[in-house]
Amino acid sequence: MQTYIILMTLTDRGLRNLKEAPARIDAAVRALEADGGRLLGFYAVMGGYDYVAIAEVPNDDVAWSQALSLNMLGNVRAIVLKAARREEFTETVKRIQPQVWHAAKAQAASEHKPLREWVEEAIRERLEKAKGG
Numbered sequence: 122m123q124t125y126i127i128l129m130t131l132t133d134r135g136l137r138n139l140k141e142a143p144a145r146i147d148a149a150v151r152a153l154e155a156d157g158g159r160l161l162g163f164y165a166v167m168g169g170y171d172y173v174a175i176a177e178v179p180n181d182d183v184a185w186s187q188a189l190s191l192n193m194l195g196n197v198r199a200i201v202l203k204a205a206r207r208e209e210f211t212e213t214v215k216r217i218q219p220q221v222w223h224a225a226k227a228q229a230a231s232e233h234k235p236l237r238e239w240v241e242e243a244i245r246e247r248l249e250k251a252k253g254g
Contacts, residue, residue: 122159122177124204125184127191129172135196145196152190156183172197175204 135142150160158178166173178184184201191199205213229239 122179123181123184124161124206125176125178126202126204127172127174127176127188128170128200128202129174129191129197130169131171131197132195135171138196142196145194149191153178153187156187158183158187 131139146163150163153160153176156178158176161175161177163172163174165171176184176187178187181203184203188199188201191197225240225243226236229236232239234242
């Protein structure tokens with residue numbers, strides 16, 4: 122199972138029908154479970170978002186369909202973030218090839234640029250090239 126964080130903001134429609142929110146949340150949880158997912162946590166929050174949910178879902182397709190369903194209903198706008206646990210992140214970082222890192226640092230130094238700036242430019246250039254630009 123993969124972990125996802127869902128950031129939700131109430132729409133005007135969702136605010137007008139706020140009294141119905143608990144029932145809608147229950148229905149969304151049932152739909153998630155029917156797709157093989159599991160809600161780990163749900164929070165009403167103050168700040169830039171109204172709700173934050175943490176869920177485990179079998180794959181990206183299920184996460185995507187759940188997010189589209191939430192957005193189509195029109196009560197919230199949902200942003201879905203795929204999350205990695207600290208242990209998963211640590212293992213990924215360990216797989217970074219040292220020679221690639223050292224080569225990037227050397228290239229940045231030869232161009233007299235900070236490494237972060239050089240990496241951002243390299244990524245931008247590769248994305249433009251991939252788009253055919």
